[in-house]
Amino acid sequence: MPGESIVTGPQIDPSKCTLCGRCDSVCPKDVLLVKDKKVVTVNDDCMLCSHCYAVCSPGAISFPWFLKQVKFSSFKYREKILSSKDHSPSEIVNIFRSRRSVRKFSKDTVDDDCVRDLVEFAVTAPSGSNCQEWEFTVVNGRDKVWDLALQVKSFFVKINRLAANPLVRILSIPFTGRKLLNYYRDHYETVRRAIRESSMGIDRLFHGAPCVIVIHSGMNGSTPVEDGTYAAYNICMLAHYMGLATCLIGFAVEAVNRSDELKDYLDIYEKNRVHAVIALGKPAVKFSKHSLRKDYTVEFM
Ligand SMILES: Cc1cc2nc3c(=O)[nH]c(=O)nc-3n(C[C@H](O)[C@H](O)[C@H](O)COP(=O)(O)O)c2cc1C
């Protein structure tokens, strides 16, 4: 039913509205309409994308119940829309290329405020249908991270024991396809070494990082896996410019997703899937060159 306003959508302040119609033309869900000299909401399909808010220069649009401003506390932030006039393509490429996966961390701790700001930036990533259903679990403190590494190690000790047995590898094919065979081929030896080294106090999993961020969510959103991955990349990028370093830890993602004990340990809802685990800390390595890359294929149709 057409109506004056809906609870979940934008609120229009008629005293500020100039009837320019920009909100009407930008809305992807045709929620807003300029009609009879006022802006009305004509359906309840609002996806809370806030595009209408972002084009309304008089500030007539707000979302008092469902949306908030993005705020940071560990650094000064001044909101500004940037364009090609502000940064050259070369600068942008260097901004992105300067992030690297770091596997050597100093003993310095990471402030909770910095982690909060990283998460605040993570949620500005795109998400399918603007679902924003990500959840974050932070393990901050070297002792806690080491304890998590030991929990993950227990998982891999079991997997390696299974993979080491040629009969189990063959018998697993009808149930899990070639997964165990591929694991044996690609990871068994590396994991075996990491397990051995962990008994000597060496952390091959999180590389000695003092902090770990786990990104997870339920699977009901449109594209939960991609959403979590984009959020993770935001964290990796901003961390670099906060003087921190990151490494995505796929081994930990795999372990937590396959182990209810690990989910329980991290207090992650059993039905959630983990999309990224990020090791975070101050870097103890300095790169003087950007990365090299493999050759690739691109075809223009
Ligand atoms: C999904 C994913 C999982 C990864 N898992 C690990 C991991 O478990 N351990 C690790 O040291 N690096 C891991 N990495 C980091 C990659 O090895 C790294 O991104 C790649 O070598 C390119 O290097 P760069 O990030 O410095 O450009 C992972 C990266 C991605 C994208």
Ligand code: SF4
């Ligand atoms: S963009 Fe703002 S000022 Fe323009 S019609 Fe919409 S609410 Fe009114």
Ligand code: SF4
């Ligand atoms: S938030 Fe997005 S979907 Fe909702 S009314 Fe504004 S532009 Fe339309």
